[in-house]
Amino acid sequence: MNKNELYFCPLGGSGEIGMNMNLYAYGNESNKKWIIVDMGVSFADDSVPGIDLIIPDAGFIIDKKDDLLGIVLTHAHEDHIGSVAHIWPSLKCKIYATPFTAALLVEKFKEKKIDVTNYLNVVPLNSKIKLGNFEIDFITLTHSILEPNGLSIKTPLGTILHTGDWKIDPNPLIGSRIDEEKLKKIGNDGVSAMICDSTNIFSPGRAGSESQVRDSLLRIMEIKTKRILVTSFASNVARMETIFYCAKKTGRNICLVGRSMQRIYKAAKKCGYLKDLIEPLEPKDAKKVSKNKILYLATGSQGEPMGAMNRIINGIHPEVFLEEGDCVIFSSKIIPGNEKKLYHLQNLIVKNKMEIISEENAFVHVSGHPNRDDLKDMYKWVKPKCIIPVHGEHRHMVEHVSFAKEMQVPKTLLIENGDIIKILPGNNPQIVDKAPSGKIYLDGNINVNTESQSIKDRKNLSINGYLEITLIFANNGKIKKPIISYKGIPESEQSEPLVFDMEDEILNICRTFSVENKRQQKNLIETIKQNCRRIVKEKTGKKPFTNINIARI
Numbered sequence: 001m002n003k004n005e006l007y008f009c010p011l012g013g014s015g016e017i018g019m020n021m022n023l024y025a026y027g028n029e030s031n032k033k034w035i036i037v038d039m040g041v042s043f044a045d046d047s048v049p050g051i052d053l054i055i056p057d058a059g060f061i062i063d064k065k066d067d068l069l070g071i072v073l074t075h076a077h078e079d080h081i082g083s084v085a086h087i088w089p090s091l092k093c094k095i096y097a098t099p100f101t102a103a104l105l106v107e108k109f110k111e112k113k114i115d116v117t118n119y120l121n122v123v124p125l126n127s128k129i130k131l132g133n134f135e136i137d138f139i140t141l142t143h144s145i146l147e148p149n150g151l152s153i154k155t156p157l158g159t160i161l162h163t164g165d166w167k168i169d170p171n172p173l174i175g176s177r178i179d180e181e182k183l184k185k186i187g188n189d190g191v192s193a194m195i196c197d198s199t200n201i202f203s204p205g206r207a208g209s210e211s212q213v214r215d216s217l218l219r220i221m222e223i224k225t226k227r228i229l230v231t232s233f234a235s236n237v238a239r240m241e242t243i244f245y246c247a248k249k250t251g252r253n254i255c256l257v258g259r260s261m262q263r264i265y266k267a268a269k270k271c272g273y274l275k276d277l278i279e280p281l282e283p284k285d286a287k288k289v290s291k292n293k294i295l296y297l298a299t300g301s302q303g304e305p306m307g308a309m310n311r312i313i314n315g316i317h318p319e320v321f322l323e324e325g326d327c328v329i330f331s332s333k334i335i336p337g338n339e340k341k342l343y344h345l346q347n348l349i350v351k352n353k354m355e356i357i358s359e360e361n362a363f364v365h366v367s368g369h370p371n372r373d374d375l376k377d378m379y380k381w382v383k384p385k386c387i388i389p390v391h392g393e394h395r396h397m398v399e400h401v402s403f404a405k406e407m408q409v410p411k412t413l414l415i416e417n418g419d420i421i422k423i424l425p426g427n428n429p430q431i432v433d434k435a436p437s438g439k440i441y442l443d444g445n446i447n448v449n450t451e452s453q454s455i456k457d458r459k460n461l462s463i464n465g466y467l468e469i470t471l472i473f474a475n476n477g478k479i480k481k482p483i484i485s486y487k488g489i490p491e492s493e494q495s496e497p498l499v500f501d502m503e504d505e506i507l508n509i510c511r512t513f514s515v516e517n518k519r520q521q522k523n524l525i526e527t528i529k530q531n532c533r534r535i536v537k538e539k540t541g542k543k544p545f546t547n548i549n550i551a552r553i
């Protein structure tokens, strides 16, 4: 009959690391209400020229926006909140987030000139909200950002624990430790399914603690006598506080470099964090301080071309410079895909005779995601009837399923983006349907799909170059000299310029074609296009993107 059911459906983040977006639905065929948990971005690689950001295709939930109760955000990492400001205008629903996440979200909306205050509900830490039949309990966990929340999602049919990103950090430095007792209590009350982070499933042992990194960084910095520059993820506020702590302990001034570092510092302060720290110096003042009295904390740990690190090392940063003997500490991990950029930067650093300290030669970073022993503890506390891995590529999620089986979790379910999973009623969560899902590229200000002509054209142009030919015909039907221009086509100094060959060819062709009617004109354009491309191909090996214009005077 028309009974209530509980569904889960990931639209992003299950099958990739990035652009997390999850849906939950409760109700029956005639009345089903939805919530969204997180809406993140991922970052494009060089295979799509001109594209930086990728957002999940939210069309499926946009169609149901009248039955949408709200967006609930777990934490402020880009892969969880980065696409809210892009997708929200099509939803115009309420948003729920804890203070720090809300503060960063407001700034994202401001960049898009949207006032979201009437829609944004700031949720106090460790409190509850009620959205229709969903009773959502925010549980502060530990991760690599302030205020990481797991969500206990309680419905009349049963409870789901959506972990968000987490690890077990016994001493996270800022914020409290994981509330083991609360998780155990939720477990004792019964958890039908745990939707769980898979990022570090291949890593044995434990993720480690921010406090261990602090001790290690201090030992490293204590013996340095010249400038120190630390680069790390701006969003890791505990790490930021550690660098302030090390500066104070080693008698150095601190200077924050890079826009996102300043932005996060201000947002954290505004939310009541980072109290009792030394005042950071402005870069213009920091450069007047002697070498052994300054510690820089900069963005750009992935070797991003426009990041502060890259500009400093290439000597084009207006205020910050380093020199021989200075020490650069990468207190971060390499995000897969960034290796080339990052090693290029590190090669420049060592060529300039500076010292590099990184994860590869010292203990300067811990991950924010659960290693296998952390997962084991979480399973033990929560005792879920079923584990559904998310937040991973397929290889992570497959491994997570086998690990959960090994740990005697009664049920597991391997899913991917778009799967609609019926979780309750019953004891056997199952994929019952498929929702449309996919990626949308942000191309400038425009959302385009992955098959977009603009991207295909740009790829083609960037590989093959561009050739444009304009034919001007006089009244009597005679062609004047064609105008030929091109970009991105290599030319050999020994051979004749390409234009000569093409001009001869075009004039020859025009002699044999008449341009009286549309059809003839089309044939002429096609023949010129083919023959000119052939000439360029023969001479240079490139087959350019070619455009022919016809004008009459």
Ligand SMILES: [Zn+2]
Residues within 6 Å of the ligand: 020, 077, 079, 080, 165, 391
């Ligand atoms: Zn994440």
Ligand SMILES: [Zn+2]
Residues within 6 Å of the ligand: 075, 077, 143, 145, 165
């Ligand atoms: Zn995260």
